[in-house]
Amino acid sequence: MQQFQHWALNPWTVLGCVLAGGTLGWAAPELSSRLSVVGVVYVDLLKMIVLPFMISAVIFSLQNLYRDGGAARIFKRVVVVFLAFSLMAAVLAAAGSLLVRPGGNLAPDTRAALGKIVSSDEERSNTEMTMREPDQVVPETSLRDVVQSLIPQNIFASLANGETLKALVFALLFGFAAGQVPSRISTGLHQALETIYHACQTLTRWVNLPVPLVLVCMAASQVALTGLQPMRAMAGFVVAFLCICVLLLGLAIELISRRAGVPYGEVMRAMREPFALGVATNNSATCMPAMVSGLVGQLKFARARVELLVPLSISLLRVGAVAYFVCGTLFIAALYGRALSPLDLGVLLLVSALAGFASAGMAGIVTVSLVGTVCNYLSLPFEAAFVLLVAVDPICAMGRTAVTVIASCAAVATICAKPVKL
Template sequence: MRRYHRWALSPWTVLACVLAGGVFGWAAPAPARALGPVGVVYVDLLKMIVLPFMISAVIFSLQNLYREGGASRIFKRMALVFAAFSVAVALLATCTSLLFNPGSGLSPDTRAALGKLVNEDGDRSNTVMSMREEAAPPPSRSIGQVLESLIPQNIFAALANGETLKALVFALLFGFAAGQVPTRLSSGLHEALGTIYHACQTLTRWVNLPLPAVLFCMAAAQIAHSGLEPLQVMAGFVATFLGLSLLLLGAGVLVIARRAGVAHGAVLGALREPFALGVATSNSATCMPAMIDGLAGKLQFSRARVELLVPLTISLLRMGSVAYCVCGTLFIAALYGRPLGAGDVLLLALVSMLSGFASAGMTGIVTVSLVGTTAAYLALPFEAVFVLLAAVDPLCAMARTAVTVVTGCAAVASVCDEPVKL
């Protein structure tokens, strides 16, 4: 079983299953569309585990940190690391996108194909209507309203609605309070949370057993639904973002290897499972158990710190979304021939970092809408380009999630003390 698990979560197995599913979806679209529910059920099963796992992990690890001491030092270092990672990713994404400039120099045939893709709609009405109507300005929100939206009035309602940030805020506050309770009174809660935490990890391993077949079904259904034309006409943007993602993934592996004091191959082996899950599900929250197992179990970082930092990192430090906002906005600027000055580029980097923090809990095509926020600050049109970005988002979402997971692991490794080698 262990050998099968390693094979199923190998990056080569993941790539082979995705390619095989894509070929099947292109060659036999009718039966491939029928495989779509397999992926939906699989992702729902993983989402089912996320909230109980996150709450138990945060409270459980905070109790452990209070028993060991040093909780305040961890949070100060976390704030510095999060800020440094956000700035570095935003600047790297900006430089890469400006270097390759994917939206400029398109041939007339490619522009015609892009226009056709924009205007394709089921009844040819919704897209055209939205392009001709004047877009309503986004409602302004004060800082007080934003903070109020983070506080769950009813934690059970927040759990039922899948509101990850509200559940995280509750877990943090409850964990801080539980850490002040004497050990003789909190030992029962500690043991119960530990049971929930380990049970969720076991359940995640069980759900991951059919991953190769699920990947095949998901890729086949996606290609059968959208075809290959979106990838062909958006090849420049997709290639640029995938290249940027590979660069960020490599940087993340280098940081982890240096902090852990191990070879790069050992880091790749430890991150095999969270990377495969990120590509398969396009949902970074479902990767939390695998991230904790890789960092604490395989790379020997402090388990108490890793169990606390991984949920915080996945919820707040979404570097895949930051890189995507930068790349998508610069693609729109190049597509419409809008020159950007140094001030515009710095504003783009800043707004993209904030948008990355705002993307907590967002998955899939909802994340694409964040590009509209950054485009609005630079007075760039977004409505028509949204259709183009949405058409290739399934592939970009895989890379976006993988970047969030691996850079999140790098951030956790940077906050934690270096593991002691015996």
């Protein structure tokens, strides 16, 4: 089973299944168009897991921070560093995407194919679409609306409606409060959350077992509907995102070098193993032992602090995901020719940073699905671009995971005291 899971989630397997599905959709469009229900069911299963996974991971991580007696002294520093890293990643990703504008200036046939994805009802006539045009007014976004949309009036209603960011705000506040409860009282909750967290991980592995078949069906149904033209838009997005990843990696290495007081070459050697594991596995959690080894064994940071902060940063500080959410959303906005106002950009940065925290414990296609949460706040269609983002995600996930791992090391180095040189 483990060997099958390793094969099913291998980036090359994912890419091969997307190509196979595209070929099937091109060769047998009538059959392929009936396969879309498989993708719908799969995405619904992922959404089913997201909220309990995220809530348990956030509260569990915050409780771990408080349970360490000396951790209370660095709590404010953790909050400031995590927020600063997330917002800085969002700003840099937005600047790079606006400069390159992947998804803009596309050929008319590509835009027509994307429009066909959104308006998938083949029985709709041109006259009916024209009559609907005056109603398609993009609603204005106000800061008040954004703030209100983040505060859950009823957490159970938010959970029932799948409102991820409202659930995240509740989880953060509840985690802070639960950390203040004495351990003799909160132990039961701590164990229950750990059980939910690991159960959701197991459930995610089960749901991911048919990923190769699901990707074939999704790609086949979309190609049968739109053809292959939309894939031309993805080359620019991939190049732009990887360039932003390189920039973020360079800044993280620079910060680690300054905090550790060692040359770049030594930092590169210390980060070589966690970087390679992140690229190879696309799973930041598997990199934690290598991160601890590099920060403690080679860069000489205090082990007690590193062993506490590495799991916390991997769970909550998702710098690679934040940059991806910004790039993905701006890519979709460019596809549809949507000009974003300064307020829209501010909302994008804030929501992407929060969505990064909401992606705690998630990877792969589950992370891609959270781009839809960000798009929802800007009234952008997401379903049209989902299969496009999934098609190139094996490449993007490598950069996303590498950035998350190395940026987490930089955050830990920033929070910890500088090593004492002998």
